[in-house]
Amino acid sequence: DLVLRTLRVRFVDLASSRADVKLSAFIMERVLGMRMEQRPASAGSFAANLRAFESVRDFIGSATVVAFIDLPFALIFMVVIAWISWTMLIPLVIGAAVMVLYALIVQGRMHELAETTYRAGAQRNATLIEGLVGFETIKALAAEAPIQRKWEKSAALLARVGAQLRLLSSTASNTSAFVQQFINLAIVIIGVYLIAERNLTLGGLIACTMLASRAMAPVGQVAGLLVQYHTADTALTSLNEMMAREVERPADTAFISRGRLKGAxxxxxxxxxxxxxxxxxxxxxxxxxxxxxxxxxxxxxxxxxxxxxxxxxxxxxxxxxxxxxxxxxxxxxxxxxxxxxxxxxxxxxxxxxxxxxxxxxxxxxxxxxxxxxxxxxxxxxxxxxxxxxxxxxxxxxxxxxxxxxxxxxxxxxxxxxxxxxxxxxxxxxxxxxxxxxxxxxxxxxxxxxxxxxxxxxxxxxxxxxxxxxxxxxxxxxxxxxxxxxxxxxxxxxxxxxxxx
Known part of the structure; x- marks a missing residue:
């Protein structure tokens, strides 16, 4: 199992790295090929939008892919538990339902906080780049104080919203851990009663406990990836807007090569x-x-x-x-x-x-x-x-x-x-x-x-x-x-x- 898990993560990382290189090259090509009238007003904010690719890349990385790969196996494990004893499946179904319900409740707030965090980060990045590019002008005009206030304002907003997002993320992770502990405890309690009634063997209880842990692992991972998902979703929206900008060489346009021009x-x-x-x-x-x-x-x-x-x-x-x-x-x-x-x-x-x-x-x-x-x-x-x-x-x-x-x-x-x-x-x-x-x-x-x-x-x-x-x-x-x-x-x- 250890060898298979290691190989799986390795193969996923290799595929992710290759996709990363190709996608980043494509994004840079689109940026350099953009029409002048499509150029964004703020270079700093636009640079932050380009960094949004990192959020998307992290989300489609190994942890996410492995979690979704394991989901079908979770269903198989649940079927096996039901075959051993359908009663043992009840706490598993209830726990999964609670986690899904919790995810549905908090996802709206998570998306709002992720979007606000993204915009605050873009504004702070814009302030930084403008300050570095105009460093000499800022010094010459003694304008350090206004730039500093602008930076502190955007940094304070980012810190405040980021703290709220981290709190919500930790709450989701803690809820996932609590539900998994509840499921394990409930399975043991139910199993003891079933063994006492001779409807389950000790080996069946051990098997159900192990299978339940394996079945809930990807569900718990998916719950923990909610924040990454909403951050990546916001970043992907920004990237889509960038990709929708007109370029100088549209794919459906064939230009004519005329050799050296005369100059008329x-x-x-x-x-x-x-x-x-x-x-x-x-x-x-x-x-x-x-x-x-x-x-x-x-x-x-x-x-x-x-x-x-x-x-x-x-x-x-x-x-x-x-x-x-x-x-x-x-x-x-x-x-x-x-x-x-x-x-x-x-x-x-x-x-x-x-x-x-x-x-x-x-x-x-x-x-x-x-x-x-x-x-x-x-x-x-x-x-x-x-x-x-x-x-x-x-x-x-x-x-x-x-x-x-x-x-x-x-x-x-x-x-x-x-x-x-x-x-x-x-x-x-x-x-x-x-x-x-x-x-x-x-x-x-x-x-x-x-x-x-x-x-x-x-x-x-x-x-x-x-x-x-x-x-x-x-x-x-x-x-x-x-x-x-x-x-x-x-x-x-x-x-x-x-x-x-």
């Missing part, structure tokens, strides 16, 4: 409204960009410049109209294939913990050393690499904290050009650089982008040297579009106004 971009009556917003960010936008053309997009804050670049990247889909690249609607192109052919430098550069090499080659994991060195040279950070003892293996810190703002932008430029993309999308690429560094970047980008389409978003007039055409936006509309010299002259003379 066209907006056809494009309007876009962010989820949860009533006012559109873009309104009936129509314009075209020829392959190899260099344009600059100017406009005030909130004019729609950043939204436009996100539509070009396919991060969002137009609410109305269509965005085309080389005459192909972006919705027909594989998002990853499209983005590999767009060198993107975002305004707020995001670097990841790891080496400089890892961050430069983030979107090109197969890039060789020559490509990495060339990209670093274009980004103006090769001197930084040469002067550091570890070279490209230097650690940049979380979010690139060990680098200056200009150096982070240099890494972002290197990351954008490493794949030699036909389209460059540059959003304030030199805003944190001094003029000397900016001049070097302009010279290198000019040489690199001779045959490439360049879309530049910048408030620095010095960067307009990279452009041959300027588009001015206001209120989500184009208010001017033409050759650089004409548009700059019109702007200086005040002949370009606001959108109506």
């Amino acid at each position: 971009i066209e907006f056809r009556d494009v309007s876009f409204t962010y989820p949860g917003q009533s006012a559109p960010s873009l309104r009936k936008l129509s314009f075209g960009i020829k392959p190899g053309e260099k344009i600059a997009i100017l406009g005030r804050i909130g004019s729609g410049k950043t939204t436009l670049e996100k539509l070009i990247l396919g991060l969002y889909q137009p609410t109305e109209g269509a965005v085309l690249v080389d005459g192909i609607d972006l919705r027909q192109l594989d998002p990853a294939e499209l983005r590999r052919q767009i060198g993107y430098v975002q305004q707020d550069v995001m670097l990841f913990y790891g080496s400089l090499r890892d961050n430069i080659a983030l979107g090109a994991p197969l890039a060789d050393d020559a490509a990495i060195v060339k990209a670093a040279e274009i980004g103006g950070i090769l001197s930084l690499v040469n002067q550091h003892p570890k070279g490209f293996d230097m650690l940049v810190g979380e979010r690139g904290e060990s680098l200056s703002g200009g150096q982070r932008q240099g890494v972002a430029i290197a990351r954008a050009v490493i794949n030699d993309p036909p389209i460059l999308l540059l959003d304030e690429p030199t805003s944190s650089m001094d003029f000397s560094s900016e001049d070097d970047i302009k010279r290198r980008l000019t040489a690199f982008s001779k045959d490439k389409t360049v879309i530049l978003i910048s408030h620095r007039t010095s960067l307009l040297e990279l452009a041959e055409r300027i588009i001015v936006m206001d209120g989500g509309r184009i208010v001017a579009d033409g050759p650089k010299e004409q548009v700059v002259t019109a702007l200086r003379q005040g002949r370009i106004g606001k959108a109506a």
